[in-house]
Amino acid sequence: MGELFETVAAQPPQDKRRVRVIGIGTGDPGQLSGEAIAALTSVAYVIAADKGGGDPLLDVRRRLCERYGVDLVAVRDPERDRDDPADYPGVVRDWHAARVDAYADVLAECPGDAAFLVWGDPAFYDSTLRVVEDLAARLRLACDVIPGISAPQLLAARHRIVLHGIGQPILVTTGRRLADAVIAGHDNIVVMLDGTLACLELDPDGWQIWWGANLGSDDEVLVAGRLADVADDLLRAREAVKARAGWVMDTYLLRRVEARQVPSGA
Numbered sequence: 001m002g003e004l005f006e007t008v009a010a011q012p013p014q015d016k017r018r019v020r021v022i023g024i025g026t027g028d029p030g031q032l033s034g035e036a037i038a039a040l041t042s043v044a045y046v047i048a049a050d051k052g053g054g055d056p057l058l059d060v061r062r063r064l065c066e067r068y069g070v071d072l073v074a075v076r077d078p079e080r081d082r083d084d085p086a087d088y089p090g091v092v093r094d095w096h097a098a099r100v101d102a103y104a105d106v107l108a109e110c111p112g113d114a115a116f117l118v119w120g121d122p123a124f125y126d127s128t129l130r131v132v133e134d135l136a137a138r139l140r141l142a143c144d145v146i147p148g149i150s151a152p153q154l155l156a157a158r159h160r161i162v163l164h165g166i167g168q169p170i171l172v173t174t175g176r177r178l179a180d181a182v183i184a185g186h187d188n189i190v191v192m193l194d195g196t197l198a199c200l201e202l203d204p205d206g207w208q209i210w211w212g213a214n215l216g217s218d219d220e221v222l223v224a225g226r227l228a229d230v231a232d233d234l235l236r237a238r239e240a241v242k243a244r245a246g247w248v249m250d251t252y253l254l255r256r257v258e259a260r261q262v263p264s265g266a
Contacts, residue, residue, distance in 0.1 A: 016142040018043070018113040019135065021128055023121040023148020026216030027060035029067060031149050039146045041068050044112030047103055049077040056247050061117045073110060075102050088176075096127055100134045107139055119249075121150035125174065125192050151251040152190050154215040158222055161210060163253055164188045178202075178254075187256040197234060199254060204228035211252035213238060219245040226257065 020039045025031030032040070040046070048061045058074060065072040078098035080091055107114060116128050122145050129145065136143050152172065156163050164170040171186045175194025182189070182202060191199065199209060204227040211223045211234055221237045223230050242248045 016140050017107075019107075019132055019141045019143045020113065020115040020146065021122050021132055021143065022115050022117050022146045023150075024061075024064065024117045025120060025149035026154070026214075027057075027064060027117075027119070028216055029064065031216060032064075033146070033148075036146045036148065037068065039144075040064070040070060040115060040117070042113065043070060043115040045071040045073050045110060046115045046117055047073050047075060047106055048117065049099070050074040051077045054246070056245070057119060064117065070115075073106050075106060078102065092127070096131055096134070099127070099131050100138070103131065103135055104138060107135065107141075118148065121148045121153075123147070124150050124152070124172070149216070151192060151212075151215055151249070152253075155190070155210065155212045155251050155253060158212055158215060158220070159210045159224055159253075161253070163190060175199075189254045190251065191254065192251050194250065194252075197238065197250075199227065199252065200231055200234070202227065202254075204231055206257055208255045208257055209234075209252055210255075211237075211250060213241045213248055213250040214245055215249075215251065217245070227254075 020043055022036050022039050024036065046061065046065050048058055050058050062072050062074075078095055080095035116132065118126050118128050120126070122129055132141075132143050135141060152163065165188070168188055169186075170188040170190060171181050172190045172192065173181050175191055175196060175198040178189065178191055178194070178198045179201070199207070207227045209224065209227050209230065211230075213219075213221045219241050221241050223233050223237055225233075238248055238250065
């Protein structure tokens with residue numbers, strides 16, 4: 001991302017405002033690092049997308065801001081086509097551009113340094129850094145990133161496993177791309193952003209699964225076992241979490257059963 005993302009942890013250049021991208025894990029205050037807390041309390045306000053309908057993830061961000069005495073500016077999130085459009089990358093680019101426009105308006109109206117609070121870690125399947133890069137180019141902002149606890153980290157910790165065998169690679173992908181990963185021969189696959197449990201389309205006898213929903217929250221649920229044995233448990237658990245919490249964010253590890261790997265974890 002070139003020179004836009006220079007080191008600004010201490011003080012940004014005097015001719016630039018600072019925007020801080022802060023990973024917050026699952027939003028539990030106990031998962032914020034000392035660096036993340038210091039970054040959050042250093043800004044004048046937080047910009048957060050409001051997806052409407054009593055957005056529970058907006059509520060988490062609002063509670064964190066209240067806890068640390070920081071103002072929150074909620075911005076109605078632009079609509080995008082979520083029905084598997086033919087030009088998915090193009091739809092996402094248009095959505096990001098609309099977000100840039102909306103956030104630029106806030107930054108133009110509200111003085112002072114700002115932050116975005118990113119669920120999990122900004123490095124994993126999150127659009128914030130791409131949006132902030134465009135904002136920085138338009139508004140001459142100095143930006144920095146504070147890492148957070150990611151869903152794959154929490155998944156491994158909760159199941160007490162290593163995500164791969166000794167010397168083995170691991171692929172992190174989305175539910176949309178899971179079938180491609182299997183065809184390509186990957187044996188250890190971490191799946192994020194799977195709204196339909198695409199794993200249930202695989203050979204149920206060929207895979208072991210370690211699954212977690214709403215990891216790190218009060219509604220966390222875990223399921224593990226051979227896919228053939230736990231498929232029904234997965235469906236029931238997912239529906240129960242959604243009914244109880246009003247939202248589901250699940251992550252899972254798939255390991256090919258026939259892969260010759262040294263077992264890991266407890």
